[in-house]
Amino acid sequence: MLKLFVPCDSVARAVGADQLADALSAEAQRRQVEVQIQRTSSRGLYWLEPLLEVETAEGRQGFGPVAAEDVAGLFEALTAAPAEHPLALGLVEQIPYLSSQQRLLFARAGITRPLSLDDYRNHGGFEGLAKAALLEQAEVVAAVLDSGLRGRGGAAFPAGIKWRTVRDAPAVQKYVVCNADEGDSGTFADRMLMEGDPFLLIEGMIIAGLAVGASKGYIYVRSEYPDAVHALNEAVLLAREAGYLDTTGSGVAFDLEVRVGAGAYICGEETALLESLEGKRGIVRAKPPLPALEGLFGQPTLVHNVLTLASVPIIMAKGAQFYRDFGMGRSLGTLPFQLAGNVRYGGLVERAFGLTLRELVEGYGGGTASGRPLKAAQVGGPLGAWVPPSQFDTPLDYEAFAALGAMIGHGGVVVADDTLNMANMARFALQFCAEESCGKCTPCRIGSTRGMEVVDRLIASSDPAYRADQANLLHDLCDTMQYGSLCAMGGMTSYPVASALKHFPADFGLASPEAAQ
Amino acid sequence: MPDETLDLPVIQRVLDHHRETPGALLPILHAIQAGVGYIPDAAVPDIAHALNLSQAEVRGVITFYHDFRTAPPARHILRLCRAESCKSRGAETLAAQLREQLGLDDHGTSADGAVSLRPVYCLGACACSPALELDGQVHARLTPERLSALVSGCLQEVKPC
Numbered sequence: 001m002l003k004l005f006v007p008c009d010s011v012a013r014a015v016g017a018d019q020l021a022d023a024l025s026a027e028a029q030r031r032q033v034e035v036q037i038q039r040t041s042s043r044g045l046y047w048l049e050p051l052l053e054v055e056t057a058e059g060r061q062g063f064g065p066v067a068a069e070d071v072a073g074l075f076e077a078l079t080a081a082p083a084e085h086p087l088a089l090g091l092v093e094q095i096p097y098l099s100s101q102q103r104l105l106f107a108r109a110g111i112t113r114p115l116s117l118d119d120y121r122n123h124g125g126f127e128g129l130a131k132a133a134l135l136e137q138a139e140v141v142a143a144v145l146d147s148g149l150r151g152r153g154g155a156a157f158p159a160g161i162k163w164r165t166v167r168d169a170p171a172v173q174k175y176v177v178c179n180a181d182e183g184d185s186g187t188f189a190d191r192m193l194m195e196g197d198p199f200l201l202i203e204g205m206i207i208a209g210l211a212v213g214a215s216k217g218y219i220y221v222r223s224e225y226p227d228a229v230h231a232l233n234e235a236v237l238l239a240r241e242a243g244y245l246d247t248t249g250s251g252v253a254f255d256l257e258v259r260v261g262a263g264a265y266i267c268g269e270e271t272a273l274l275e276s277l278e279g280k281r282g283i284v285r286a287k288p289p290l291p292a293l294e295g296l297f298g299q300p301t302l303v304h305n306v307l308t309l310a311s312v313p314i315i316m317a318k319g320a321q322f323y324r325d326f327g328m329g330r331s332l333g334t335l336p337f338q339l340a341g342n343v344r345y346g347g348l349v350e351r352a353f354g355l356t357l358r359e360l361v362e363g364y365g366g367g368t369a370s371g372r373p374l375k376a377a378q379v380g381g382p383l384g385a386w387v388p389p390s391q392f393d394t395p396l397d398y399e400a401f402a403a404l405g406a407m408i409g410h411g412g413v414v415v416a417d418d419t420l421n422m423a424n425m426a427r428f429a430l431q432f433c434a435e436e437s438c439g440k441c442t443p444c445r446i447g448s449t450r451g452m453e454v455v456d457r458l459i460a461s462s463d464p465a466y467r468a469d470q471a472n473l474l475h476d477l478c479d480t481m482q483y484g485s486l487c488a489m490g491g492m493t494s495y496p497v498a499s500a501l502k503h504f505p506a507d508f509g510l511a512s513p514e515a516a517q
Numbered sequence: 518m519p520d521e522t523l524d525l526p527v528i529q530r531v532l533d534h535h536r537e538t539p540g541a542l543l544p545i546l547h548a549i550q551a552g553v554g555y556i557p558d559a560a561v562p563d564i565a566h567a568l569n570l571s572q573a574e575v576r577g578v579i580t581f582y583h584d585f586r587t588a589p590p591a592r593h594i595l596r597l598c599r600a601e602s603c604k605s606r607g608a609e610t611l612a613a614q615l616r617e618q619l620g621l622d623d624h625g626t627s628a629d630g631a632v633s634l635r636p637v638y639c640l641g642a643c644a645c646s647p648a649l650e651l652d653g654q655v656h657a658r659l660t661p662e663r664l665s666a667l668v669s670g671c672l673q674e675v676k677p678c
Contacts, residue, residue: 011642014655046644185600185639223547223584224640226653260547262582265638279542279568281581297539340643341605347644369606378601382638414643416605425601432638 002028002035002078003055007110009042009195010227011188016067017050023068024052027075041196043110044336044348045097053092053110054078062089097364102326103350104314104334105189105307108197115234117242120199126244128313132207140211141167144312146320148332153179153268153305154380154409154488156331156398162302165292166212169300174214176205177277177296177303180221180228181261181268184381187412189336189348190306194221194228197310198235202256204309206244207316209254212302217256220273223263232258265436269487270303272438283438284487305410307336328354331397331408339365341378341414351396358392361415372417376503378425380409382432383492385499386422405499407492422504427455429496437489444490447481451497458508467509474501519589521557528553528560532567542568542578546585555586591626591633593671596650599623599636602643611647611664612636618668632671 006012006021021037028035043051048064052074061082063074070087077085089095092110103109112119120126132140145160166174178201182190194201205217221229236256239245245255259277261267267276271285274296295301311333315323324332331353337360339346344366351360361367361377368374376386385406387394394400401408416425433448454477458470478494485491501508531548535541545564549556556579565572579585597615599608612623615634619627626633642648645657651667 010655011645011657014642014648014657015645044644049645182641183639185598186602186643187639188641188643191641224637224650259543262543262547262584264582276543277540279540279578280574281578338643341602341646343644346646382601412643414602414605416601420605425604428601428604436638 002033004035004037005040005053005055005060005110006037007042007049007051008039008114009049009192010225011046012042012049012051013227015049015065019068020050020052020066020071023071027071031075033075033079038113040112041109041114042192043092043098044106044192045095045110045345046347047345048089051089051092051110054082056082059091059093062092062095063087064089097345097347097349101350102334102352104323104326105193105200105310105336106197106348106350108200109192109348110196112197114196114198114231115238117199117238120197124317125199126203126313128316129203129207129244132210132316137167137211137213140207140316143315143320144211147311147315147323148320148327148330149308149311149315149323150331150398151305152307152311152335152410153270154184154383154407156408159304159308162292162304163208163212165290166214166300166302169293171300173216173297173299174212175296175299175301176208176212176214176217176309177270177274177301178205178217178219178306178309179268179270179273179303180219180225180306181273182225182306182410183222183265183268184383184410184412186340186378186414187338187381187410188340189338189411191225191228192336192348193306193310194225195231198231199239200310200313201232201306202235202239202244204312205256206254207312208302208304208309212300214300214302215253215255217254218277218296219256219258220261220267220277221258222261222267229258229260264438265432266438266489269489271487273303274301281438284440284489286486307410326352328352328395328397329399331399335396335408335411337396337411337413339413339415342368342370342417342420343415344369353397354395356393356395357387357413358389360396360413361392365413365415368415368417370417370419372419375416375418375420376422377416378414378496379412380407381412382429383407383488383495384409384412385495386416386425386503387499388503406495422500422507423455423459423509424507426497426500426508427452427459429493429500430455433489433493441484441486441490443481443484444486444493447477447485447490448493451477451481451493455497455508461509464511471501471505471508471510521559524553524557525559525563528557528563532563536567542570542575543582546579546582550585555589558587591630593632593652594635595632595668595671596635596637596640598638598640598642598646598648598650600638600643602639603647606646608647611649611659611661614661614664615668618665627672632668 051064053060150156267282272282336350430451648657
């Protein structure tokens with residue numbers, strides 16, 4: 001019997017994976033060949049999607065990207081000489097893009113079926129929970145502290161300190177909240193993990209609940225990810241039936257609920273997210289009080305990004321030392337980088353911190369998809385800086401990027417070629433901020449709109465002196481937004497704007513970098 | 518405008534289901550929109566009463582979130598991604614093509630109620646940009662031809678009597 005694997009990931013489906021699976025079973029029926037088609041998660045090698053894998057004695061052979069029309073010819077090859085087919089990729093795990101990665105969080109990506117508890121357990125699932133359940137709360141918190149894990153949502157705050165704060169806060173009811181509102185454009189690791197390995201997130205949340213003494217968890221997912229919502233809801237039901245939720249064996253009850261956002265970018269900010277979970281407008285709260293002390297419904301709440309929580313089972317299963325052996329400086333562990341935009345080989349690259357942006361964009365990404373010269377890469381989502389190729393040798397490390405006036409954020413990298421106008425992108429960043437600002441603080445609410453007007457005037461003018469004036473005004477406004485806003489939305493909208501102005505003054509009609517200062 | 522009183526049983530069922538849910542307003546609004554197609558104005562007083570909120574608070578939440586509609590939607594909703602990754606692969610050219618093919622602006626709805634355009638900022642398909650979502654289904658690696666075919670598909674459908 002022929003055993004085939006086709007991803008059920010939403011983006012693989014967006015480029016034809018469902019049609020491929022249908023064509024495969026129709027063709028098998030026509031030829032009266034017995035086949036089993038398993039719908040797995042995606043490997044994250046998106047330029048090869050839809051990626052078909054075939055089980056062989058040596059391992060899984062890959063073919064991609066396979067269109068439904070290729071299926072008839074492919075069947076011929078499968079029985080005769082698979083390696084000679086033009087779409088043949090050899091053994092999938094030996095594809096250099098994949099074999100050179102350090103996959104901890106995405107160890108099961110492309111291998112297991114997302115909603116199979118057996119697949120999950122057979123590939124190391126629930127080992128972390130089993131170990132954590134034997135430890136005291138303080139020991140679990142200490143392991144997270146020792147691992148050096150930092151918040152993966154963008155702020156990179158040490159996770160263990162949050163855990164300790166929530167654990168030490170006296171309260172009858174505490175919560176664990178997963179921020180799965182992955183609104184940052186250019187990022188898709190949370191989506192892949194929730195769609196492809198939902199039990200890993202659930203396991204991480206159960207461990208977190210045990211460690212900080214929370215009995216209830218919420219996963220707040222953006223509405224733009226319906227497949228992730230579906231996978232999580234199903235996985236929660238399965239985990240509950242299997243006894244992983246409600247009772248964990250150590251006498252602490254923990255249950256989970258999936259909540260769906262409603263299209264507001266600001267709800268990715270943790271306090272706005274808590275407001276939204278409480279059924280209110282997503283308006284940012286002033287801090288303090290910290291959510292760790294007064295969070296959801298006023299109770300101590302551990303709020304973490306998907307990848308932060310999903311790292312915990314690995315830390316518990318393999319030990320804090322194993323985890324902190326990856327990475328550099330104070331950026332420890334691995335980060336699933338996401339290569340997107342105008343890049344030849346877009347996809348997910350999980351590597352320890354410390355590789356350079358050049359290795360990522362040129363090595364893995366293979367340069368631009370258009371074949372035109374590389375102009376810049378925006379690192380860290382819509383609030384991240386545009387980094388010019390002259391800075392591409394910077395190691396991907398939180399502190400090294402902060403020193404550039406940039407950020408790693410959630411690890412998204414959007415590549416642009418020389419046709420992308422950076423003045424337009426700066427204007428877009430301000431326009432996006434104006435549309436998505438919650439309106440609570442003035443620099444963000446008003447500054448974003450005034451910023452668009454300044455960029456418009458700057459671009460429209462042909463008077464060099466006036467342009468220089470407007471550029472100064474824009475710098476001034478960026479400062480006000482950066483230092484005067486209540487949260488990162490207004491505070492970091494200045495990053496893409498100021499970096500575009502600094503590195504690409506010609507796009508604004510400015511003569512030289514000096515003129516832009 | 519349709520007769521909104523016909524939707525009241527659906528609304529009541531949703532409210533009964535969520536009576537004990539903490540922070541229930543978003544789940545309630547999602548469920549009503551899934552059942553009715555939009556949030557009818559007639560639902561607001563009932564929601565407010567059930568959650569012990571003012572009508573202003575309920576309306577405030579409905580208008581804050583982009584997803585909630587207060588009028589029946591078009592038969593097809595096409596959301597083209599306009600974020601950075603898709604922009605770097607020509608999303609703005611596709612947006613211009615859409616505006617021209619349909620004679621609508623970025624937020625427009627065609628007069629016959631066939632298609633509504635909505636911009637969206639990231640569908641998580643960034644490694645296969647440009648992308649759009651048509652009636653809940655994501656299509657990635659868009660080309661002008663493919664976009665044109667998808668739009669024609671929406672328009673050619675026979676109007677239901």
